[in-house]
Amino acid sequence: MSWSGGLDSTALLAVLSDFAKAEKNFPLAAFHVNYGLRGEASEADERFCRDLAALWDVPLTVRRVTAEERAARQGESIQEWARRLRRAELASWAADGWLIALGHHQDDLAETVLLRLARGASPGNLAGMQVFAPPYWRPFLPTPKAALAAYLADRGIPHREDASNGTLIYSRNVIRHEILPALAQLYPGATERIAACALEAQDLAAWCQEKLAGEMGDAPFPDFFTQKSPGLARLALATLINRLGHHRQLSRRLLDKILSRLRRGEAFVQELPRGGWVVLQEGRVSVRNAKTSVTKAARSRQHQLSLADSSLSALLEPGSYALFSGNQGVWVLDREFSRKGEPLSPELVRVYGAGARKTVRFTGSRHQWLLKRLYSAWGLDSCQRGVVRLVERNGETLGLYDGLALLTPRPDGGQARCQADFDLRYFKQDENVEDPRS
Numbered sequence: 001m002s003w004s005g006g007l008d009s010t011a012l013l014a015v016l017s018d019f020a021k022a023e024k025n026f027p028l029a030a031f032h033v034n035y036g037l038r039g040e041a042s043e044a045d046e047r048f049c050r051d052l053a054a055l056w057d058v059p060l061t062v063r064r065v066t067a068e069e070r071a072a073r074q075g076e077s078i079q080e081w082a083r084r085l086r087r088a089e090l091a092s093w094a095a096d097g098w099l100i101a102l103g104h105h106q107d108d109l110a111e112t113v114l115l116r117l118a119r120g121a122s123p124g125n126l127a128g129m130q131v132f133a134p135p136y137w138r139p140f141l142p143t144p145k146a147a148l149a150a151y152l153a154d155r156g157i158p159h160r161e162d163a164s165n166g167t168l169i170y171s172r173n174v175i176r177h178e179i180l181p182a183l184a185q186l187y188p189g190a191t192e193r194i195a196a197c198a199l200e201a202q203d204l205a206a207w208c209q210e211k212l213a214g215e216m217g218d219a220p221f222p223d224f225f226t227q228k229s230p231g232l233a234r235l236a237l238a239t240l241i242n243r244l245g246h247h248r249q250l251s252r253r254l255l256d257k258i259l260s261r262l263r264r265g266e267a268f269v270q271e272l273p274r275g276g277w278v279v280l281q282e283g284r285v286s287v288r289n290a291k292t293s294v295t296k297a298a299r300s301r302q303h304q305l306s307l308a309d310s311s312l313s314a315l316l317e318p319g320s321y322a323l324f325s326g327n328q329g330v331w332v333l334d335r336e337f338s339r340k341g342e343p344l345s346p347e348l349v350r351v352y353g354a355g356a357r358k359t360v361r362f363t364g365s366r367h368q369w370l371l372k373r374l375y376s377a378w379g380l381d382s383c384q385r386g387v388v389r390l391v392e393r394n395g396e397t398l399g400l401y402d403g404l405a406l407l408t409p410r411p412d413g414g415q416a417r418c419q420a421d422f423d424l425r426y427f428k429q430d431e432n433v434e435d436p437r438s
Contacts, residue, residue: 001016001028001030001031001100001101001102002030002031002090002100002101002102002103003030003031003032003049003060003103004032004033004045004103004160004162005032005045005048005049005052005159005160006103006159006160006161006162006165007145007148007149007152007159007161008103008105008108008140008145009102009103010052010103010152010157010158010159010160011103011140011151011152011157011159012101012102012103012139012140013030013056013058014056014151014152014155014157015139016028016101017056017058020058028058028059029058029059029060029061029098030049030053030058030059030060030061031061031062031063031089031090031093032045032046032049032060032061032062032063033062033063033065033082033085033086033089034046034062034063034064034065035070035082035085036064036066036067036070037070037078037082038162038163038164044160045160045162046062046064048158048160049062050062052158063089065085069085079170090135093135094135098135099137100135100136101137101138101139102136102137102138103138103140104129104138104141105140105141105143105144105145106140106141106142106143106144106145106191106192106195107144107145107176107180107191107195108129108141109127109128109129109141109194109195109198109199110180110190110191110192110194110195110198111172111175111176111180112127112128112129112198113126113127113128113194113195113197113198114175114179114180114194115171115172115175116128119251120251120252120253121251121252122231122234122252122255123201123204123205123231124201124202124204124205124206124208124209124235124238125205125238125250126197126198126201126202127198127199127201127202129141130202141195141199142195142199144191144192205235208232208235209235209238209239212232212235212236212239213239213240213243216236216240218286219284219285219286220240220285221283221284221285222262222263222265222280222283222285224236224285225237225285226259226262226263230256230259233259234252234255234256234259237255237258237278238250238255240278240285240287241272241278241287243287250272254272257270258270258278261280262280262285265280266280267280267281267282268280272287352389352390352392353389353390354371355371356370356371356372356375356385357370357372358370358371358390359371360374360390360392360397361396361397362396362397362398362408362409363397363398365409369409374400374409375388377414378407378414378415379415388400388401389401
């Protein structure tokens with residue numbers, strides 16, 4: 001189980017420890033992450049967990065986050081970064097066959113419901129968590145936090161308090177310390193009813209999803225979505241997308257954007273936050289799984305440059321989505337063509353550095369260019385030439401990539417930059433791509 005040393009996870013470990021001792025064939029282990037974000041307090045949390053685990057004879061694994069890992073955080077809040085790191089570690093435990101127990105309780109669920117309502121979640125996504133969603137198990141989800149606190153107090157079991165949980169700089173803390181108490185004062189039992197409503201909405205959504213999945217098949221027509229009410233259309237689209245796996249960031253805004261494009265009936269490719277695409281092609285809607293991980297958005301020009309200088313950098317044209325393989329220098333480019341009649345399909349595009357004596361021929365042109373002369377005509381100095389990469393498709397050069405934009409020749413031989421700026425919002429590594437030249 002995941003154990004922070006706080007009230008809820010300590011109560012969960014106490015219950016599971018008792019159960020494991022009663023059931024001899026019930027293995028139990030605890031996992032703690034020391035992020036090193038709160039100095040001595042983080043060290044004290046780790047010592048507390050080690051001492052209590054030894055007292056209860058529970059095997060404990062501690063993951064200590066290094067200073068280098070903390071410094072490498074880019075474009076994420078501390079909470080997002082910590083959650084991503086923790087979930088990656090827990091995923092490795094799940095891959096080894098462990099069931100991951102989490103200490104989320106009824107109050108956590110009610111907080112999540114209010115947060116998601118305010119952010120525009122649909123009814124089926126209000127809860128955000130389930131009692132049992134393999135590999136995660138949340139046995140305390142129907143249990144109030146006060147009951148867990150009373151349980152620890154009755155048994156004289158200590159726990160740790162994270163001081164950051166009391167500050168009001170985080171949205172969840174505002175809901176926890178101000179909004180929910182105010183609601184409970186106006187309507188006693190409000191927290192319990194909010195959580196119960198979310199779980200009921202979850203059951204109703206699951207039933208609707210099952211019905212919708214049976215009706216729409218694997219590649220439905222756009223009319224299947226556009227003829228339904230907005231709520232059902234969003235639920236049907238989310239059902240189709242989630243066949244690829246769990247997508248935590250399927251917001252109402254994203255679903256409405258895709259539905260709007262479906263209503264127009266024009267072929268398109270829409271990227272999803274955690275990899276994959278929704279595609280409308282030849283009148284059918286399908287979802288492609290990229291099997292990749294996606295970075296957070298580039299927050300600034302400086303961040304864009306750092307991505308461009310990385311061994312994993314991405315070249316994205318508006319309407320295009322690229323997968324980069326660092327070992328082979330191969331790109332898969334899924335393009336949304338603006339010209340009618342061109343295919344909507346993945347293409348292999350090669351990105352590489354070349355010497356000044358390389359001769360290139362740009363797409364749509366019969367003229368060949370010596371790179372040395374092209375560099376001179378475009379005014380690229382020796383430093384700029386060192387970072388330029390050729391972007392080639394089917395033996396023809398799409399352009400020269402300088403880390404920020406694609407450079408192509410004008411008819412008069414001058415330099416033309418990509419009309420719409422290149423977008424470095426995402427980079428993704430794909431280990432399954434093979435070099436078309438090999």
